[in-house]
Amino acid sequence: MYTDLDEFITEYQHTTDFWxxxxxxxxxxxxxKFSSKDWQELLIIVHNRPLEWQKKLAYCLDTSCNRYELEILLSLLSTEDEELFEICIDTLRSFTTQESKQMILDKPSILNRINDLLPKVGIVSKKMLEDFITRLNS
Known part of the structure; x- marks a missing residue:
């Protein structure tokens, strides 16, 4: 299944809106349909894929809000790309368990980066980032 997803994202050439x-x-x-092995393989290769591939993946990583999805999103937050960072944060809003929230809170660099971004981003991004912080603290 992992290979199927990798090829699908790589070969998907429709417009961004269609994606x-x-x-x-x-x-x-x-x-x-991923097995544990598929998730582990995805964790290994995700940082070797192009930025657009990573963005597409991050956008859909809330299928089951499982630990693997969370780990991948948290690892992608180390990006220098603001759009990928915001996509990851937007997707992380779906992770509402206490365990998920604690894993996020255990990485203070995430909140530091959000606080640095807040004064610079547009209205929509600002609302999304603020909502993330609210959900994280609820």
């Missing part, structure tokens, strides 16, 4: 409307649903279906 977020249709492609991500198809990718999420593939993710829902």
């Amino acid at each position: 977020y409307d249709v492609g991500c649903v198809m990718a999420s279906e593939k993710l829902s």
Whole structure:
């Protein structure tokens, strides 16, 4: 399944809007069938994929809000790319268990970066980042 997802994201050449409307649903279906081995392979290769591939993946990593999805999103937060960082934070808003929240809180650099971004981002991004902080603290 891992290889199937990798090829799907790599070869998916439709418009960006189409990806977020249709492609991500198809990718999420593939993710829902992942075995533990598939997740481990994805964890290994995710940082070796192009930035656009990482963005597409991050957008659909809330299929089951499992530990693997959380680990991948947290690892992608080390990016210098603001858009990927924001996609990861947006997706992380779906991770509502206490364990998930604690894993996020255990990485203070995430909140530091959000606080640095807040004065610089547009209204939509600002609302999303603020909502993330609110959900994290609830």
